[in-house]
Amino acid sequence: MSTRFTLHEDPISANCYKIRLTAALVGVELTRVAYDIRRGQTRTPEFLANINANGRIPVLQVDDAAGSRFLPESNAACWYLAHGSALIPADRWAQADMLRWMFFEQYSHEPNVATLRFWLAFVGESALTPAQIAQIPAKRIAGEAALALMEQHLSAHDWFAGNGVTLADIALFAYTHVADAGGFDLGAYPAIGRWITRVRAIPGFVPLD
Amino acid sequence: MSTRFTLHEDPISANCYKIRLTAALVGVELTRVAYDIRRGQTRTPEFLANINANGRIPVLQVDDAAGSRFLPESNAACWYLAHGSALIPADRWAQADMLRWMFFEQYSHEPNVATLRFWLAFVGESALTPAQIAQIPAKRIAGEAALALMEQHLSAHDWFAGNGVTLADIALFAYTHVADAGGFDLGAYPAIGRWITRVRAIPGFVPLD
Incomplete structure (x- = not known):
């Protein structure tokens, strides 16, 4: 199967925007799922159990042959998406x-x-x-x-x-x-x-x- | 010339210890230079001008054919030292x-x-x-x-x-x-x-x- 990327985010968060910008620059499509952090939507039992036990967005969900995997921390998600691109210098x-x-x-x-x-x-x-x-x-x-x-x-x-x-x-x-x-x-x-x-x-x- | 590594540190800082532990695990020798953060020794004009404009330790100094270069942020210094080792997974x-x-x-x-x-x-x-x-x-x-x-x-x-x-x-x-x-x-x-x-x-x- 091809890889599918889902971004669990709050649109007001610029930490989430980093990931959207990285994805745009490397030409990767993201499906966006919105949560309202001001309403506690990243602290629900479902979010903590299924998306991020740390109760924070963004989380990059990667679906591929290995299954569904979840990557918190904005800068780590950017690193994953930019793998092999010029956005990560080789030097x-x-x-x-x-x-x-x-x-x-x-x-x-x-x-x-x-x-x-x-x-x-x-x-x-x-x-x-x-x-x-x-x-x-x-x-x-x-x-x-x-x-x-x-x-x-x-x-x-x-x-x-x-x-x-x-x-x-x-x-x-x-x-x-x-x-x-x-x-x-x-x-x-x-x-x-x-x-x-x-x-x-x-x-x-x-x-x- | 061979590469020489100098760690600018405060011995009480476990951020600095991360770098010493990484260096030990990959078999790199570090020269240690101590500063007392409680006495403001990382906020002097000399430190800010020559070691780290952010006024913080640790800083990893790398001396090689490219000259003297300074790398702040403990986790970035660990990354540099561990380059090519199993401490950074390739996957x-x-x-x-x-x-x-x-x-x-x-x-x-x-x-x-x-x-x-x-x-x-x-x-x-x-x-x-x-x-x-x-x-x-x-x-x-x-x-x-x-x-x-x-x-x-x-x-x-x-x-x-x-x-x-x-x-x-x-x-x-x-x-x-x-x-x-x-x-x-x-x-x-x-x-x-x-x-x-x-x-x-x-x-x-x-x-x-």
Whole structure:
């Protein structure tokens, strides 16, 4: 049988968008199944038992001769889809350097830039808990630091790793290009702005819904 | 010239230990350079300019014919060192599944299990800021959830990905086996306990200092 790919996602999540963008760039079709994380639809007993015991989206479902298999973690799903493509450089250093930026994205960027977007643009400041409100200043500082590090790199390089677009660019583009929804002023980061323009110009690029 | 590897580290950091363990398992020698993160030694102008603009350890320095290159992010450094070894499975699914657990480690495990160890065992509860103390309950819950997910997986599998030890096991072993220092009771996770015994028995295993 041929391989079929299903993306379990919430359309507002840019972690899910990374996978749609990767699939578009490598020419793979995805069937999309939507869940509303604000309604707890990824924490139901059915979701935890059948899709992801970690209760999170995205999850890439791969159906092939080996059966149905489920791959959580956005950057791992991008890795699976991009296998054998130029989005993963073959050079040993460039590949590790690409992963370096992808781990940076999940550790230093997403918990700050993505979380503030979710809290401020989708939950709404008036609906946040006191514990969430108390975390905003630290996430603001850490998010600006992540953007500043990207700005520094992009002031000297067109792409994050190797000599062209890789999964590192896709992973970092996802939440960076909508960072203004989290209260970050991208106008303060001109090199990031030029890189966003470059990413949008990649043949096959698709926008966030 | 032959390749020389230098690890810029803080010996108390299990993120740095991941790299030492990987190097030991693949038979690579590392020169170790120590910094004290509690004294801000990774935030000096010299460190930011020459080692890592992100102000963090570990950083793997690789000196070869291409010059001196610096690789931050513990899991990316492990990837570089393990290139071509059995610690990175060749199978497409197993490789992506291994990365899935490594991203899980950095997103869902390390910020909770490692941070509570650092705060409680190295900074000391009396020296924490009010903002840090306010985060302890949420990090406790998220850390227990990460350990529970590992327990669930290890109740049915000997290793995290593929059919043997991979970088996913090394990445997760680092802070899990010292989780008690952060107030986590590993006695509640018997499958994790058996897996810790398996990891310690890997030929070439070296302990945390």
